[in-house]
Amino acid sequence: MHIFHVSRLSQLEGYTWDIMPSKGENVESRTIDHEMPKDTSVRSKKRKSDVAVYLQDPDEVAEMTEKKQCGTLVCSNPESVHTIPCRRIPTPDNEVDPPVALNATGFSTLYTFKNIFVTPTRSSPLPVLCWASRDDVWNNLLKKDEMYSRDIHVMKKHPHLQPKMRAILLDWLMEVCEVYKLHRETFYLAQDYFDRFMATQTNVFKCTLQLIGISSLFIAAKMEEIYTPKVHQFAYVTDGACTEDDILCMELIIMKELMWRLSPLTPVSWLNIYMQVAYLKESEVLIPQYPQTTFVQIAELLDLCVLDVKCLEFSYGVLAASALFHFSSLELVEKVSALKWSDLEECVRWMVPFAMSIREVGSSALRTFKGIPADDMHNIQTHAAYLDWMATACSYPQVDVDRSQSSPIPSGVLTPPPSSEKPEGTVS
Known part of the structure; x- marks a missing residue:
C-alpha cells in the first residue's frame, strides 16, 4: 500500500505513516525498515560547517547577477523624452564625458529609488570579529530573516488539505532524516522549501503532498549534506508512491517557484x-x-x-x-x-x-x-x-x-550568567 494512498488520506484522523511497510505489516504501526538501500560512499568524519571556511552565499550570488544585468541597461522610458543613462561610457581617447544635468520634470513619477543601506532594527549582540564587521554580519542575518517570508494563510489556498496533513508530512520527514543520518539544518531547509512552495500554489491535492515533501528534502540534502543520499534512496522511502523521475521533475518545479532562493536562516x-x-x-x-x-x-x-x-x-x-x-x-x-x-x-x-x-x-x-x-x-x-x-x-x-516555567528545569539547561561576567562554557 502506498504511503499516500488517496483513500487512506481521507481518513486522516489517527493516521500515521510508515517508512516502507511490508505487505503483511499493519500500516497503522510506526516501524522503520532498516534494510533500506545504503549509499556505499564513506561519510566524512568532520563536518564542513565546524571550520571557518568562507563560502559565498547563493543569495548574494543571485543578487550580484541581478545588479550586473541592471548595470548594462539604459534606464529610459521609450515613451518619454527623458533618457537617463546608468553609467558614463569613455571615449576612444579614454576621455570621460562630463556629467550632464538631468531634467527632473516627471522623473519622480517614472522611477523609484530604494535605500540599500538599511538601518538595523536590533543592535548586534555579536562579539568583535577579526574577519568582518560584527554590525555588517548581524545586518545580513536580519536581512536574510526578512527576505524569506512565509504565508500564515497558506492552508486557505488548499481547501483539500488540513493542517494535520502538514504535521504528518513534516513528522515523517524527520523520521527519514533520522534514518539517513541527515542534519537538523537539512530538515529545517526542507520545511522552509515546502511551506514557501505551498504558498505559491493553489488547490494542491493530498496525493501530491508527499512528492512535494520528499522533493523538498532532496533539495535540502544537496544544499547541506556533504554526502547526499541518492535520488533512488529518497524514492525508496515512499514505497513506490514517488518515482525517481517524479522527484527530479518536482525538484525543478520547486526551485523555479522559489526563484532559486534556497538559503534561509x-x-x-x-x-x-x-x-x-x-x-x-x-x-x-x-x-x-x-x-x-x-x-x-x-x-x-x-x-x-x-x-x-x-x-x-x-x-x-x-x-x-x-x-x-x-x-x-x-x-x-x-x-x-x-x-x-x-x-x-x-x-x-x-x-x-x-x-x-x-x-x-x-x-x-x-x-x-x-x-x-x-x-x-x-x-x-x-x-x-x-x-x-x-x-x-x-x-x-x-x-x-x-x-x-515554574516546573523543575531539566538538568543541563541554560541559566542566565551574571551581567558583569562573560558567559562561560559550563552550565551553572
Missing part, C-alpha cells in the same frame, strides 16, 4: 547563533562552546512547534529565541538575540503548551549514531513521538508563562 541556525553567543569566549569565536545536550533539548521543542502551522506567523529568529526562553530566562534571551519582550511575548505564550508537553514526558537524551563524530552528534536530526506530544499540547488549557 532557519530556526536551528538562529538557535546555534544564540547559544554560541551565550557561551562564547571571545578568543574562541569559531568553536562551538555550548553543551550538546542543552542544544538537543531546545531543538526538540522547535521540532514540535514547527508541526503547528501557526509557527508561520513568527520569524525564524523569534521562534528560536522563544524556544530558548523556555529553557533559560528573559535576561539571557534579550542579551543574545537583541529582542525585547514585546517582540517575543506572543510567540512565547503560543509555545507554552508545547513546552509543557515535552516537560511532562521528559526531554530526550543525546543519541549516538554510527559513523558520526562525537562533536557532531547533536546536529543530526532525530525523531520522537511528536504527533502524540502535539495532541497532548492541544489538550492543555491556556496556561500563564510564569506557571509554565
Whole structure:
C-alpha cells in the first residue's frame, strides 16, 4: 500500500505513516525498515560547517547577477523624452564625458529609488570579529530573516488539505532524516522549501503532498549534506508512491517557484547563533562552546512547534529565541538575540503548551549514531513521538508563562550568567 494512498488520506484522523511497510505489516504501526538501500560512499568524519571556511552565499550570488544585468541597461522610458543613462561610457581617447544635468520634470513619477543601506532594527549582540564587521554580519542575518517570508494563510489556498496533513508530512520527514543520518539544518531547509512552495500554489491535492515533501528534502540534502543520499534512496522511502523521475521533475518545479532562493536562516541556525553567543569566549569565536545536550533539548521543542502551522506567523529568529526562553530566562534571551519582550511575548505564550508537553514526558537524551563524530552528534536530526506530544499540547488549557516555567528545569539547561561576567562554557 502506498504511503499516500488517496483513500487512506481521507481518513486522516489517527493516521500515521510508515517508512516502507511490508505487505503483511499493519500500516497503522510506526516501524522503520532498516534494510533500506545504503549509499556505499564513506561519510566524512568532520563536518564542513565546524571550520571557518568562507563560502559565498547563493543569495548574494543571485543578487550580484541581478545588479550586473541592471548595470548594462539604459534606464529610459521609450515613451518619454527623458533618457537617463546608468553609467558614463569613455571615449576612444579614454576621455570621460562630463556629467550632464538631468531634467527632473516627471522623473519622480517614472522611477523609484530604494535605500540599500538599511538601518538595523536590533543592535548586534555579536562579539568583535577579526574577519568582518560584527554590525555588517548581524545586518545580513536580519536581512536574510526578512527576505524569506512565509504565508500564515497558506492552508486557505488548499481547501483539500488540513493542517494535520502538514504535521504528518513534516513528522515523517524527520523520521527519514533520522534514518539517513541527515542534519537538523537539512530538515529545517526542507520545511522552509515546502511551506514557501505551498504558498505559491493553489488547490494542491493530498496525493501530491508527499512528492512535494520528499522533493523538498532532496533539495535540502544537496544544499547541506556533504554526502547526499541518492535520488533512488529518497524514492525508496515512499514505497513506490514517488518515482525517481517524479522527484527530479518536482525538484525543478520547486526551485523555479522559489526563484532559486534556497538559503534561509532557519530556526536551528538562529538557535546555534544564540547559544554560541551565550557561551562564547571571545578568543574562541569559531568553536562551538555550548553543551550538546542543552542544544538537543531546545531543538526538540522547535521540532514540535514547527508541526503547528501557526509557527508561520513568527520569524525564524523569534521562534528560536522563544524556544530558548523556555529553557533559560528573559535576561539571557534579550542579551543574545537583541529582542525585547514585546517582540517575543506572543510567540512565547503560543509555545507554552508545547513546552509543557515535552516537560511532562521528559526531554530526550543525546543519541549516538554510527559513523558520526562525537562533536557532531547533536546536529543530526532525530525523531520522537511528536504527533502524540502535539495532541497532548492541544489538550492543555491556556496556561500563564510564569506557571509554565515554574516546573523543575531539566538538568543541563541554560541559566542566565551574571551581567558583569562573560558567559562561560559550563552550565551553572
